[in-house]
Amino acid sequence: MVIAHLARRAALFALPLVLFLVMGSLIPHFLDVSNLLNVVRQSSIIGICAVGMTYVIIIKGIDLSLAGLLAFCPMISGMLMLAGVGTVPAIAAGLAAGIGMGLFNGLMVATLAVPAFITTLVVGQIASGLALIVNGGRSIGAFPAGFVFIGNGTLLGIPLSDLILICFLALGFFIQRKTALGNHINALGGHESVLRQEGISASRLQFFVFGFSGFCAAVSGLLLSAQMDTVHPTQGDAYQLDAIAACIIGGVDLAGGRGSIPMAVMGALIIGGLRNALDLLGVHPFIQNIFIGSVIILIVFLGGVVRRRNELATRGTL
Amino acid sequence: MRKLFKTLLGVSLCSVVAVCAPTPKSHTIAFSLKTVTNDDFQKAIATSIQASVEKAGDKFLLVTAGEQTAVSTQVNQLEDLIAKHVDAIILNPMDGKAVVPVLRKAKAAGIPVIVVDSSVEKGNEALYLSYVGTDNFNAGVEAGKRMVKELGGKGNVLVVRGANGSLAGDNRVDGFKKGIAGSHLTIVGEQPGNWTNSVSMQVTENMLQANKQVQGLFSASDVMLDGILQAIGDANRQGIRILAVDGSNKAVDLVQAGTIVGTMAQFPAKMGKIAVDTLIGVLNGSKKQAGIPKVIDSGTMVYDKTNIAEARKYAF
Numbered sequence: 037m038v039i040a041h042l043a044r045r046a047a048l049f050a051l052p053l054v055l056f057l058v059m060g061s062l063i064p065h066f067l068d069v070s071n072l073l074n075v076v077r078q079s080s081i082i083g084i085c086a087v088g089m090t091y092v093i094i095i096k097g098i099d100l101s102l103a104g105l106l107a108f109c110p111m112i113s114g115m116l117m118l119a120g121v122g123t124v125p126a127i128a129a130g131l132a133a134g135i136g137m138g139l140f141n142g143l144m145v146a147t148l149a150v151p152a153f154i155t156t157l158v159v160g161q162i163a164s165g166l167a168l169i170v171n172g173g174r175s176i177g178a179f180p181a182g183f184v185f186i187g188n189g190t191l192l193g194i195p196l197s198d199l200i201l202i203c204f205l206a207l208g209f210f211i212q213r214k215t216a217l218g219n220h221i222n223a224l225g226g227h228e229s230v231l232r233q234e235g236i237s238a239s240r241l242q243f244f245v246f247g248f249s250g251f252c253a254a255v256s257g258l259l260l261s262a263q264m265d266t267v268h269p270t271q272g273d274a275y276q277l278d279a280i281a282a283c284i285i286g287g288v289d290l291a292g293g294r295g296s297i298p299m300a301v302m303g304a305l306i307i308g309g310l311r312n313a314l315d316l317l318g319v320h321p322f323i324q325n326i327f328i329g330s331v332i333i334l335i336v337f338l339g340g341v342v343r344r345r346n347e348l349a350t351r352g353t354l
Numbered sequence: 355m356r357k358l359f360k361t362l363l364g365v366s367l368c369s370v371v372a373v374c375a376p377t378p379k380s381h382t383i384a385f386s387l388k389t390v391t392n393d394d395f396q397k398a399i400a401t402s403i404q405a406s407v408e409k410a411g412d413k414f415l416l417v418t419a420g421e422q423t424a425v426s427t428q429v430n431q432l433e434d435l436i437a438k439h440v441d442a443i444i445l446n447p448m449d450g451k452a453v454v455p456v457l458r459k460a461k462a463a464g465i466p467v468i469v470v471d472s473s474v475e476k477g478n479e480a481l482y483l484s485y486v487g488t489d490n491f492n493a494g495v496e497a498g499k500r501m502v503k504e505l506g507g508k509g510n511v512l513v514v515r516g517a518n519g520s521l522a523g524d525n526r527v528d529g530f531k532k533g534i535a536g537s538h539l540t541i542v543g544e545q546p547g548n549w550t551n552s553v554s555m556q557v558t559e560n561m562l563q564a565n566k567q568v569q570g571l572f573s574a575s576d577v578m579l580d581g582i583l584q585a586i587g588d589a590n591r592q593g594i595r596i597l598a599v600d601g602s603n604k605a606v607d608l609v610q611a612g613t614i615v616g617t618m619a620q621f622p623a624k625m626g627k628i629a630v631d632t633l634i635g636v637l638n639g640s641k642k643q644a645g646i647p648k649v650i651d652s653g654t655m656v657y658d659k660t661n662i663a664e665a666r667k668y669a670f
Contacts, residue, residue, distance in 0.1 A: 064438075071437040078430050168518075173546055175425075175519040177451030177475065188455050260426060266452035268425045268519050315434035321420030321427065 051338065052306055055331075059313045066313055073195055077263070079308025080201035081106075081256045085279035086286070086300040087208040088252030091245045093283055094225040096292030097152030099246070101141060102279055104163025105253035106272025109134045110261035111167045114176045123182045131254045137163060138250015139243060146239035152246075160276075167269045177266035187262025197259055201301070204252065208297035221245060226293025278307055281328075285335050306331075381637050383407050383630070384415040384435050387446040387471075388422050393549065393577055394602045395622055396446070398670035399470060402626030403444060410634050415440065422549040423517050425449045432456045436463050442633045443467045444626075445482075449519035450475040457481040466636050466643075468629045471622075472522035479648050483636065486629045486650040490525035490599075493618040493654045497526070497597045498533015500656060501570050504595045504615055508538035509569030512561050514547040514554050514582060516574040523549075523574045526599055526618075530572050542568065547578040555581030562589045569595065576600035576617055579608065601657050603669040609658060616658035622670060625652045 060067040085102055092099045113130030117123060137159050144155035189196050212218040223230045224241050231238055256275070261267045285303030288295030310331060314324045383403075390397040400416055407414040417435065419427040425448050433456055435443060443465055447453040450473055457474065458481060460467055467482040474482060501511065513530065516523020523546075531541070543561035547554030554573070562568065562585060573582055576598045586594060598605055601619030608614045628650055635641030657665035 068437060071434075074433055074437060078433070081426075173518045174524075175449050175451055177454070178477075184455065263455065264426060264429055264449075264452040265455045266425075266449060266519075268449050268452055270423055270518065271426055274424060274427060311430070312434055312437075315417075315431055316438050318415055318417070320418065321424075325420075 051335065052302070055306075056309065059309070063313055063316050066316055071312065071316075073198060075308050075312045076201065076305065077195045077197040078312065079304045080197040081260050081263075081275055082278045082282050082307060083201045083301045083304035084204050084252050084256045084259065085275060086282040086304045087204045087297055088249035089279050089283050090208065090286070090288050090295045090297050090300045091212075091221055092152065092249050093280075093288045093290060094221060094292060094295045095242065095245055096225055097145065097156075097242075097245070098280070099141070099156045099249045099253075100153065100276065101137060101156040101160035101163060101250070102253050102256075103272035103276040104160035104165075104167065105134050105137060105250060106257035106260065106275055107167035107267070107269050108137075108163035108257075109254035110257040110267045110271075111170055111176070111269065113258060114179060114261060114267040115170060117179050117183060118176060123180050127183075127258060130258050131251060134250040134252075134254020134257070135247050136250070138247040138253070141250065142243035142246035145246065146242040156246075164270070164272070167267075171269070173269060175266050175268040177264075179262075179265055183262050184265045185262075187259060187265070197263065200255070200259060204255070205298060205301045208301075212297055217241075217244070222293065279304070281332055282307055285332055287339055306335075381412040381441040381634070382415060383412055383442045383444065383633060384417050384440045385444045385446075386417045386428060386432055386435065387419070388424070388428070388448050388549075389418045389420055390416075391418075391420075392551075393422075394604065394670055395575070395577065395600050395620065396471075398622035399446070399626045402623040403630055406627050406630035407634075410630070412441075412634070419448065423448065425452050425519060429453060429456050433459065436460055436465060439463075440465065442637060444629050444633065445469050445474075446471045447474055447521075448472070448517065450521040452519070454478050454481065466633060468633055470625050470629050472520055473525075475521070483643060484629075484632060484646050484648055484650055486625050486632075486652055487522070488620045488625075488654045489651050490522045491529040491532075493599055493620070494526040494529020494531075495533040496529075496654070496656060497572060497599065497618050498530040498535075500533075500616060500658075501530070501572060501595065501597055502534055502537040502539060504597075505539060505569050509540075510542045510565060510567050511539050511570040511572060512558070512565070512568055513541055513544040514558060514571070514573045514578055515544060516546065517548045518546055520549075526574045527572075539570070547573070547575075547581070549575060549577055551578060551581030551584075553581070554578035555585045558582045558585035559589065562586065562591060569593075571596045573598040576602045576605040579605065579614065583608075583613065601665065601669055603666075606657055606662060606665045606669045609665070610662055612659070616656050619653075619655050619657050619665065619668060621652045621654075621668060623668075628652060 065071055089099055109130040112133050113126040116126035116129055141155050141159055144150040145152050186196055220236055220241055282303035283300045285306055286299035288300055310328050385403050387396055390400050404414045417431050428448055429452055436459055461481050469482050469485045471487050473485050515527050542565045545557035571594050596614040599618040601617050605617040
């Protein structure tokens with residue numbers, strides 16, 4: 037009985053692993069170390085967004101301001117850097133913008149009970165518009181070498197982007213599993229009554245969750261611009277849905293209350309890995325979208341099937 | 355259930371690989387661009403490149419980002435092309451700045467690059483062999499001068515730009531502004547049409563709404579004309595003199611019908627052929643890298659009612 041249960045859980049991990057090995061054996065250069073490090077680097081943008089998004093989904097919200105923040109925050113930092121402001125203060129300004137807009141979302145949700153869908157959508161639109169306005173719709177680039185190094189440099193052979201992703205993964209995991217804050221966030225999504233009993237303010241949690249998501253979006257946007265050495269005013273559009281998809285693939289429950297950050301990052305890596313494999317095969321982006329969409333549905337379906345079986349098995353032993 | 359899934363996956367992956375398996379011992383030349391969907395001009399370049407590459411016995415890879423504005427997708431695709439170890443890359447960048455870091459990686463990997471149509475940001479000439487394209491700035495200047503002539507030196511003009519970040523589009527508009535400088539023409543509206551009809555229609559509608567007196571309109575490309583003309587028709591405005599850039603068959607039809615004044619021709623087929631010939635020369639050693647000019651002008655001219663026959667010869 038225990039072995040069957042373990043086998044079921046192993047299957048959830050085995051699936052992506054099998055996918056990975058099949059792709060590796062069929063596609064030349066997929067398993068090159070430089071290519072794999074690149075996959076992580078390309079996925080890091082979605083991955084960092086997914087870390088913040090996981091909490092938002094756990095508390096039964098959604099963050100649709102990602103696209104706007106991914107463009108607006110680096111646009112602020114970029115313009116400051118080009119105006120001669122130092123790299124570190126410029127980055128800090130961009131991060132502050134992201135946190136600020138995230139906190140605004142939290143404010144709307146916590147105090148005015150505006151649905152997260154609406155407030156984040158609106159904030160995202162405003163951010164997108166601002167990103168276009170502040171520089172007349174043009175992209176900016178040619179940033180100081182230090183900034184570009186963050187996106188393209190390596191430490192001991194590993195791209196900095198990968199290391200930053202790992203830091204966020206660790207941070208998210210730590211908060212979720214090892215702190216009271218993490219417990220409370222999970223509770224807010226699943227068992228709000230527990231919070232009320234303990235006298236913990238739901239609003240403060242909402243502030244934190246949305247502010248943190250804004251922070252993650254700002255970091256992702258800055259990282260993307262560091263990688264491209266450019267801030268393009270619409271650069272965030274492609275990533276918003278991918279971040280949500282990454283969370284879903286990672287098993288974050290859209291109904292709230294349940295989700296694991298490492299699994300969401302795994303979801304981001306799966307998406308990045310699939311796109312890379314299909315690029316190496318020369319598949320057209322439109323077909324890539326169909327393929328990735330199908331894989332997402334398949335993984336979610338199988339995840340659901342395994343979960344149902346676990347639930348029924350548990351109930352059966354009562 | 356799981357076994358079935360694995361089999362299905364294996365079969366589908368195998369069929370995808372079988373379709374795309376490369377032939378050994380010939381060069382693989384990849385063309386990275388935004389899209390060929392709804393874009394006759396890009397399609398013309400791609401067709402010409404494919405023909406020249408295959409004629410030389412090499413393999414052609416078409417890598418489109420799928421949209422007119424998917425900047426980071428193109429960068430990712432270029433990184434993946436480098437991972438794939440292609441022999442050479444022809445690049446039409448959506449954003450002349452965003453591709454600079456990845457071009458550095460291509461150079462480090464020893465992959466020669468030729469840029470076509472839209473240029474890379476100034477100062478990075480060492481990162482590619484050559485830029486083959488229309489002198490977009492000059493095309494804009496000629497269009498501007500022609501607009502001054504059409505409007506008798508004064509009037510209100512609208513400008514529909516290309517997508518943000520596209521140096522080809524920016525250069526054309528900058529040239530246009532230079533061409534009308536010194537006259538009494540005023541640009542009363544300027545918006546990006548993103549190289550698509552849906553966006554160009556929207557921005558033209560808005561600009562017409564905001565400006566009741568408009569005598570001329572400059573579109574950075576023929577591809578946006580359908581949307582622009584639709585907006586003008588919907589707003590019931592007559593007599594707006596329109597100039598565009600590209601020289602496509604669609605535009606020549608419109609010139610013939612008198613709907614637009616003229617279009618600045620580009621020669622995409624020539625662009626593609628020059629790019630491929632240069633690359634193959636470098637790959638098989640017959641051309642010295644040092645001897646290749648940094649900028650190769652593929653030429654431009656005005657197509658208007660007076661030279662339709664000649665236009666038809668080159669229009670795509």
